[in-house]
Amino acid sequence: MATVNVYLTFNGNCEEAFNFYQSVFGGEFPYIGRYKDMPQSEECQPMNEADGNKIMHVTLPISKETCLMGSDTGGEWASDFKEGNNFSIFINAESREEADKLFNALSAGGQVTMPMNQTFWGAYFGMFSDKFGINWMVNFDEQMQA
Known part of the structure; x- marks a missing residue:
């Protein structure tokens, strides 16, 4: 989870x-x-x-x-x-599939600021604001799973 x-x-x-x-x-x-x-x-x-x-x-x-x-x-x-709106909820998923599922479901109707993608720091990561204006970050770090 x-x-x-x-x-x-x-x-x-x-x-x-x-x-x-x-x-x-x-x-x-x-x-x-x-x-x-x-x-x-x-x-x-x-x-x-x-x-x-x-x-x-x-x-x-x-x-x-x-x-x-x-x-x-x-x-x-x-x-x-x-100030006062300078936070995001950060989800660290257990798999790439879970990261995609959570990202796609939570971002529906919202605004994607960074699509899920492999990053230079080695994680699969994306960011968005949901349809209620809440900022989210979704991450899957394969290195942490090893």
Whole structure:
């Protein structure tokens, strides 16, 4: 069965926020990546140093079942940032088929912002807002299944 976590989006202060959450919950970050660590592509314009140091993704386990996840927004996504609506429900599916099923069912009538696809970080991933305006992320990480 899929697991569900909260994914928080920040406008440049993700690292500060997650250091605060870590001080409250304890634990370690199993992963923290910055935008400068992303592979460059022809479509992407070079970013300045400040944007490159922003958080692309961070995970903080806060219990055996639950993680807080987050990132800074930037580029074309920054104009959509609104405090109070800066979260998504993150579903980690147990299979590619489950990921597709959940993505297709939940996104029906909504707006897909990133179709399900293999990513450079090795996961099968997609994003959308459902027909009620709730933001979702669906993920299947084959590496975690091994």
